[in-house]
Amino acid sequence: MMRTQKFPLVVFMVMAISEAATAASLPELLDEAAHNSPDIAAAARAWRAAAQIPTQVSTMPDPQITVQHLAVGSPRPFAGYSNSGFAYVGFGISQDIPYPGKLSLKAEAAQRDAAVTREKFEAAKRNVQEQVKASYFQLAYIQKTLAVLQRDQTLLDQIEKIAEARYRLGQGHQQEVLKAQLQKTKILNELARHHELMASQQAQMTRLLNRPPGGADVEVEDLTETPLHYTSDELLAKVRTQNPDVAGGQEMVRKQSLGVELARKDRYPDFNIQYQWQHTAEQFRDYYMLTFSARLPIYRKRKLDPEMTQAVEELNQSRREYESQVQQAYFEVRDQCISAETASGMLKIYRDGLIPQAMATFRAGLAAYQAGTQDFESLLASFLDVLNFDEEYWKTLADHETALARIEQLTGVTIR
Numbered sequence: 001m002m003r004t005q006k007f008p009l010v011v012f013m014v015m016a017i018s019e020a021a022t023a024a025s026l027p028e029l030l031d032e033a034a035h036n037s038p039d040i041a042a043a044a045r046a047w048r049a050a051a052q053i054p055t056q057v058s059t060m061p062d063p064q065i066t067v068q069h070l071a072v073g074s075p076r077p078f079a080g081y082s083n084s085g086f087a088y089v090g091f092g093i094s095q096d097i098p099y100p101g102k103l104s105l106k107a108e109a110a111q112r113d114a115a116v117t118r119e120k121f122e123a124a125k126r127n128v129q130e131q132v133k134a135s136y137f138q139l140a141y142i143q144k145t146l147a148v149l150q151r152d153q154t155l156l157d158q159i160e161k162i163a164e165a166r167y168r169l170g171q172g173h174q175q176e177v178l179k180a181q182l183q184k185t186k187i188l189n190e191l192a193r194h195h196e197l198m199a200s201q202q203a204q205m206t207r208l209l210n211r212p213p214g215g216a217d218v219e220v221e222d223l224t225e226t227p228l229h230y231t232s233d234e235l236l237a238k239v240r241t242q243n244p245d246v247a248g249g250q251e252m253v254r255k256q257s258l259g260v261e262l263a264r265k266d267r268y269p270d271f272n273i274q275y276q277w278q279h280t281a282e283q284f285r286d287y288y289m290l291t292f293s294a295r296l297p298i299y300r301k302r303k304l305d306p307e308m309t310q311a312v313e314e315l316n317q318s319r320r321e322y323e324s325q326v327q328q329a330y331f332e333v334r335d336q337c338i339s340a341e342t343a344s345g346m347l348k349i350y351r352d353g354l355i356p357q358a359m360a361t362f363r364a365g366l367a368a369y370q371a372g373t374q375d376f377e378s379l380l381a382s383f384l385d386v387l388n389f390d391e392e393y394w395k396t397l398a399d400h401e402t403a404l405a406r407i408e409q410l411t412g413v414t415i416r
Contacts, residue, residue, distance in 0.1 A: 026132075026221070029218070030132055032209050033208055033210075034125065034128070037128045038210055039128055040121075040124050040128055043117075043124035050117040050118075051117075053110040054107045054111045055107070056110075059103070060097070061096040063094065065091075065093050066091070066092040066093070068088075069089050071087055072087040086280075088280045089278070089280075090279070091276070092275060092276030093274070093275055093276075094274035095274075097270065097271040097272065097273060098271075099270055102266075105258055105262045105265060109255050112255035112258065113255060115251040116248045116251045119244040119248035123244035123245055123248070126244065129409065131208055136218075137223065139198070139218065140222065140394075140398065141394050142201065143220060144222070146191065146198070149190055149191050149194065150191070152187060153187055160177065162370050223394070223398060228407075229415070230407075230413060230415070232333070232337045235407060235410075235411050235413065238412060238413055239329045239333060239410065245325050249318070249321055249322035252322070256311070256317075257315055260308070260311045260312055263304075263307045266307060267297055267304055268297070269294040269295050270294070271293070271294050272291075272292070273290075274289075274290070275289070277289075329410055332406070336403045336406045339399065339400075340403040343397070343403065347397060350389060350393040351393070354385075355393060359386055362386050365378060404416065
């Protein structure tokens with residue numbers, strides 16, 4: 001009698017079950033990530049910080065207060081103060097006044113910078129959401145694949161028992177039993193590999209949710225196919241208005257346009273006004289002085305012209321980058337739409353054709369092999385079809401849902 005080979009160490013490793021966690025829906029995990037993700041929190045802080053800049057740069061420069069003392073006849077303090085009209089103590093205040101329009105341009109440019117930072121915050125949120133969804137779908141795929149492998153272990157047990165029975169009766173060959181055992185070992189190897197993938201994805205999910213290490217694993221719900229109700233053209237139309245990277249690029253173009261205007265304003269003078277009061281002894285009259293000065297921007301070739309050229313080049317750079325971002329987003333939306341549509345068609349083929357046909361073929365082959373009317377190789381081939389089609393179905397479903405998650409990130413639409 002042929003005895004089944006045992007693998008106690010491998011079985012122990014594969015069948016070890018981690019601490020069960022309460023099943024969580026995808027919306028619950030997305031909400032948890034939105035509240036706990038350090039990436040989102042950092043982007044929010046950056047946006048809040050940038051929002052404080054416009055009022056700072058649009059405010060007039062701080063005034064300056066001056067105190068003067070002029071002594072006559074001696075360096076000692078107050079020398080000549082009582083007998084000379086030239087000795088005095090003076091107090092003054094001065095104010096720098098930028099050329100009209102400069103402060104408002106700086107404020108608007110800072111507002112555009114804040115808008116860019118806001119879009120980066122939105123992009124960070126969507127990026128974390130997409131990663132959570134992708135990890136969730138991978139966990140669901142691995143979870144289903146583990147169930148398929150465990151189910152197929154049971155099917156292989158049936159095949160092995162039938163092969164052993166036929167071998168005992170002299171109707172089969174020892175090689176058939178050995179091949180069944182080899183296939184069981186391969187499934188054990190696949191189980192171990194998928195448990196490793198599961199642990200890796202659980203670590204990724206823990207990172208995204210900012211949970212402490214060593215906590216309970218995330219248990220996910222079963223995957224279901226989500227229909228895509230948007231056409232490719234409808235999704236492409238959303239890119240310019242709802243893609244944060246594209247919106248940020250557009251804000252950067254506007255900011256650089258203001259930079260050109262500011263460079264043009266730098267060709268005009270800034271001003272300074274100063275008022276001073278001077279006091280001597282009581283027998284002398286006080287002095288009052290008002291001073292007005294202007295900064296003359298005369299270094300055009302060495303400073304002003306290069307400044308203007310720099311501003312224009314930065315504007316053209318931002319325009320080209322914006323166009324590149326739009327085209328990249330268009331490509332990714334089209335690519336993900338194609339992936340989702342292809343996966344949807346494949347899922348229908350798996351559900352309506354390949355999987356039920358493969359299972360029916362296997363069941364019929366198992367009965368035929370038991371009756372001695374079909375060879376073992378054909379039975380094993382039909383079993384592998386069942387195994388492979390089931391795994392491919394859940395992998396395709398995870399890829400389909402991941403493509404939809406990427407479309408949501410790119411366009412801002414809600415598909416699920």
